[in-house]
Amino acid sequence: MTQMEAIRDRHSVRRYKDTPITDDLIMALNQEIEQINKESGLHIQLVLNEPKAFDTKFAHYGRFEGVTNYFAMVGPKGADLKESCGYYGERLVIKAQQLGLHTCWVGLHYKTVPDAFTVNKGEKLALVITVGYGKTRGGRRKSKTAEQVSNVTEASPHWFRQGVEAALLAPTAVNQQQFMFTLHEDGTVSARSKIGPMANIDLGIVKYHFEVGAGTENFAWK
Numbered sequence: 001m002t003q004m005e006a007i008r009d010r011h012s013v014r015r016y017k018d019t020p021i022t023d024d025l026i027m028a029l030n031q032e033i034e035q036i037n038k039e040s041g042l043h044i045q046l047v048l049n050e051p052k053a054f055d056t057k058f059a060h061y062g063r064f065e066g067v068t069n070y071f072a073m074v075g076p077k078g079a080d081l082k083e084s085c086g087y088y089g090e091r092l093v094i095k096a097q098q099l100g101l102h103t104c105w106v107g108l109h110y111k112t113v114p115d116a117f118t119v120n121k122g123e124k125l126a127l128v129i130t131v132g133y134g135k136t137r138g139g140r141r142k143s144k145t146a147e148q149v150s151n152v153t154e155a156s157p158h159w160f161r162q163g164v165e166a167a168l169l170a171p172t173a174v175n176q177q178q179f180m181f182t183l184h185e186d187g188t189v190s191a192r193s194k195i196g197p198m199a200n201i202d203l204g205i206v207k208y209h210f211e212v213g214a215g216t217e218n219f220a221w222k
Contacts, residue, residue, distance in 0.1 A: 003212045006097040007169050011138025013102035016066035019133045021048065025099050029131075032095045033071075036088045042075035044088070045117040046131075053110045053128065062109030064130070070106075071129040072117040085126040086204020090170065093129060094212075102134035105171050105205075107198050127201065141175045143168050150181040159218040160189070166213025167206040173198035179206050188222035189214075 001009070021029075026048070033044050047070050053059075054067035071092055073085040093103045107127045119125055146152050146164045160183050167181065178194040179202060191210065193203040207221075 001098045003094050003098070004166065006094045007166055007209060007212060010093065010097040010103070010169075011140060012104040012171055013134035013136060013138045014062070014064045014067075014104050014130070015135040016068070016102070016130070016132040017135055018066060021069060021101065021132060025101065028099055029092070029096065032092060036091060040075070040084055040088050042073070042084060042088060043118070043120065043123055044074060044092070045072045047072055047116050047128075050113060050116045052113045053116065054130075056109075056111050058111075059109045062106075064104075064106075064109055066135070067130045067132070069130070069132045070110075071131060073126045073128060074117065074119055074123050075126065076122055077124045081124060082126055082198075082200035083204040083207075086201040087208045088204075089127075089129055089201075090205040090208040093171075094208075096131050100133075101131055102138065104130045105201070106130060107173065107201065144177045149177060149179055151183060152181075156183060157218070159214045163189070163210040163214025163219075166209040170202075170206045170209040172202040172205065179203060181210060184222055187219060189219050190222040 029046055033046060036042065037044055049068050051068045054064045073089050075081050075085060096103050106129065110128055112125060146161060149168065150164045152161050152164055164181050180192050182190045191203060191207050193199040
């Protein structure tokens, strides 16, 4: 499965089977995490067989069930942390989908279990991403059009429309899709997201999708 195929196939899943992730998939996920942490300076960790974080009334209210595995999105405190977690977290999400696993971004509906992962001095837990074998494959939600989230026109290069359409497949908080991509005359692209508690997370996620759809060889970020 290519990354673009995984993007099209992937949906948020909140209910999981009581099936342990196999050793070979754990190895593949940890290898991806190690590479991402080297590239980004983040301190992402895969937490396994830990049921406490989602064993709360708040988690049940969020309709989470059977969650025992998740990515702890930890990194250095700072203005860039959330966008970086969004960008590299979605890279992990797509990798998990390619491996036959299911995921869900979680900004709320969980409690922090301090001994489940490490947060060093100067670091912060931004959010978590559940991972495992879903009881369902999830489902697609209503989406905006490319014209509603970008300045795309019939004259726009094909790669730009492909990037925007890939971004529209990205998970965003409450599926609001509050982002905008702009293609400039010099061929660069800018992306912004409206103010909100998950805005920077969403921005990182949709930028990763845009890069997969458009091809990083075709443009530069402004």
